[in-house]
Amino acid sequence: MTTPTPLPPGSTIGSLPPGSTIGIVGGGQLGRMSAIAAARLGYRAHILTPSPGGPASQVAAATTIGPYDDPETLRTFAAAVDVVTFEFENVSAQGLDLLAALKPVHPSPAILRVSQDRITEKSFINAAGAATAAWVPVTTRADLQHAAQSLGFPCIVKTARLGYDGHGQAVLHTETDLDSAWEHLTPKPLIAEAFIDFACEISVVVARGQNGAAVAFDTVENRHRNHILHLTLAPARITADLANQARATALNLATALDLVGLMAVEMFVSADGRILVNELAPRPHNSGHWTLDACPASQFELHIRAVAGLPLPPAIRHADAVMRNLVGPDDMTLWPAILATPGLIPHHYGKSEPRPGRKMAHVTRLFPRGSLPGDLGVLSALGPVAPEAE
Ligand code: AMP
Numbered sequence: 001m002t003t004p005t006p007l008p009p010g011s012t013i014g015s016l017p018p019g020s021t022i023g024i025v026g027g028g029q030l031g032r033m034s035a036i037a038a039a040r041l042g043y044r045a046h047i048l049t050p051s052p053g054g055p056a057s058q059v060a061a062a063t064t065i066g067p068y069d070d071p072e073t074l075r076t077f078a079a080a081v082d083v084v085t086f087e088f089e090n091v092s093a094q095g096l097d098l099l100a101a102l103k104p105v106h107p108s109p110a111i112l113r114v115s116q117d118r119i120t121e122k123s124f125i126n127a128a129g130a131a132t133a134a135w136v137p138v139t140t141r142a143d144l145q146h147a148a149q150s151l152g153f154p155c156i157v158k159t160a161r162l163g164y165d166g167h168g169q170a171v172l173h174t175e176t177d178l179d180s181a182w183e184h185l186t187p188k189p190l191i192a193e194a195f196i197d198f199a200c201e202i203s204v205v206v207a208r209g210q211n212g213a214a215v216a217f218d219t220v221e222n223r224h225r226n227h228i229l230h231l232t233l234a235p236a237r238i239t240a241d242l243a244n245q246a247r248a249t250a251l252n253l254a255t256a257l258d259l260v261g262l263m264a265v266e267m268f269v270s271a272d273g274r275i276l277v278n279e280l281a282p283r284p285h286n287s288g289h290w291t292l293d294a295c296p297a298s299q300f301e302l303h304i305r306a307v308a309g310l311p312l313p314p315a316i317r318h319a320d321a322v323m324r325n326l327v328g329p330d331d332m333t334l335w336p337a338i339l340a341t342p343g344l345i346p347h348h349y350g351k352s353e354p355r356p357g358r359k360m361a362h363v364t365r366l367f368p369r370g371s372l373p374g375d376l377g378v379l380s381a382l383g384p385v386a387p388e389a390e
Contacts, residue, residue: 014210016082016308018042023081023103024056025068025096029349029359030087030284031056033292037300043308048077055349056087069095078102085261085307087283089115090162106210106307107261107282114257115280118160118191128256130249130277133268138190141182147192148172154195157181159188167227171195196276198268202236202243204250205288207302207312208259215315216251217299219243222266222287228357232323233372234290238269245275253280262303264288286359290321293345293364320372324385326361328354337384338363344383 016022022038024031027049035045035056044061047054050068057063062080066073069092077099078084084105086096089112096109114124119137126132136147138157148155159168170181172192201222208214221236222229236243250265257263257280264285266278288299297305297313305312326332332354338344348361365381367373379386 014309016043016310019044020082020308021046021061021080022304022307023048023077023084023099024060024087025077025084025091025099026087027051027054027056027063028088029055029351032059032349033289033298033300033347034085034087034284034303035060037298038304038308040301041304041308041310043304046077046081048073055351058350068092071098074098075102083307085283085303086112089281089283107257107259107263111257111259111263111282115282116161118158118163118279119189121280122191124256125253125277125280128253130253131274132193132277133196134194136192138192139188141178144178144182144190144192148175148178151192151194155192156195157185157190157192159185160191161187196268197271198276199271199273200236200238200269201266201278202238202246202269202275203232203264203266203285203287204246205262205264205285205291205299205302205315206247206250206254206259207262207299207306207315208254209306209312210260210309212255213312214251214254214259215302215312216247217288217291217295217315218317219246220287220290226357228327228359229286229325231325231378232287232290232321233378234294234317234321234323235372237372242269242273242275249275249277253277257282261306262299286325286362287323289347289362290323290364291315291317292347294319294321294366317369319366319369321364321366322372322378322382323362323364324382325359326363326385328356328358328360331385332360334384335361341383343381344385 021044023046025048027047032055038045047056047060047063064077084099093109093113122132122135138144154173156171204219206216218235221233223231264281268276284299284303291298295317345364
């Protein structure tokens with residue numbers, strides 16, 4: 001680290017000189033790819049994680065091991081870094097507050113708080129002028145009954161906090177589903193949402209610097225399998241008007257949040273052609289991994305640049321791309337075939353155990369700009385990792 005004296009709370013840091021240390025809370029693959037981007041810009045990455053030897057620590061200059069909510073661990077970590085960011089959202093906001101009293105934290109703990117609670121998040125999105133599915137907060141069993149009545153069936157109920165990859169949610173088809181959803185979904189409160197008959201799911205990754213300048217990557221299309229992202233197609237195969245609306249929405253939300261850092265905005269394109277925002281993720285995002293290979297500056301580089309106070313280059317794309325996630329354990333049996341297939345760009349996360357549902361790696365295939373093929377072409381271009389081959 002280069003600044004022995006802690007900066008006053010809330011201060012900004014200007015541009016961090018090379019050799020400075022960027023603290024990353026979280027030790028997974030998003031931290032790993034952010035740490036690699038930091039190293040390319042001359043920074044040292046210092047990881048805070050409870051588990052030693054994880055994906056990020058393997059490529060970082062240093063690691064502090066300890067619980068995210070332990071004040072002593074947090075103080076030790078803060079003393080070793082110049083600026084703090086985070087790579088996942090289920091870290092305690094109080095922990096980030098403690099760090100923010102010692103070093104600049106980007107994005108701010110206030111933004112984390114918005115994204116950690118679906119009720120706060122949806123209220124914020126609507127107040128910023130963006131549309132969402134109709135939603136109702138649910139704190140009692142009676143609320144759930146009223147929500148289902150007002151939204152109609154089917155509708156979807158989610159825990160307001162601590163959900164991820166489809167965990168903590170249930171689709172209600174009839175009155176008879178209410179009891180089981182109420183019993184199984186914890187913690188309370190819940191949020192009930194109208195079920196969107198979507199044409200496709202899309203996302204936009206946006207970066208915003210300390211001077212308020214923001215850039216957004218092209219809108220991409222996301223396909224899920226078992227509630228986990230399976231494929232990202234860049235660009236999304238939607239009209240230019242919708243793609244531009246989605247980017248404008250993401251940029252507007254970044255400004256409304258006063259974001260410094262990176263954020264993904266997940267959205268639906270409804271069957272009747274409206275953009276509805278589903279979620280905000282104020283960190284690098286799985287649907288932005290294609291930018292590592294298809295863009296001069298990836299989402300991870302923009303993340304580090306924003307956090308370090310560097311200028312943000314335009315988020316341009318020199319190729320079309322398809323990104324395919326490899327999830328444990330079955331997908332990893334394809335790894336030797338992936339390595340033997342020209343044109344598939346492999347990214348392994350260095351995790352030792354391919355547990356079921358665990359994201360282990362991804363591969364990207366590039367296409368000349370403007371030539372992303374239709375579904376069948378995408379499948380054949382993915383070779384051994386085409387869904388039919390499984
Ligand atoms: P989430 O945890 O909110 O990202 O939801 C996970 C997945 O569930 C999304 O990617 C959608 O495929 C689906 N989903 C979530 N909310 C809705 C909704 N209101 N209507 C239809 N599908 C939804």
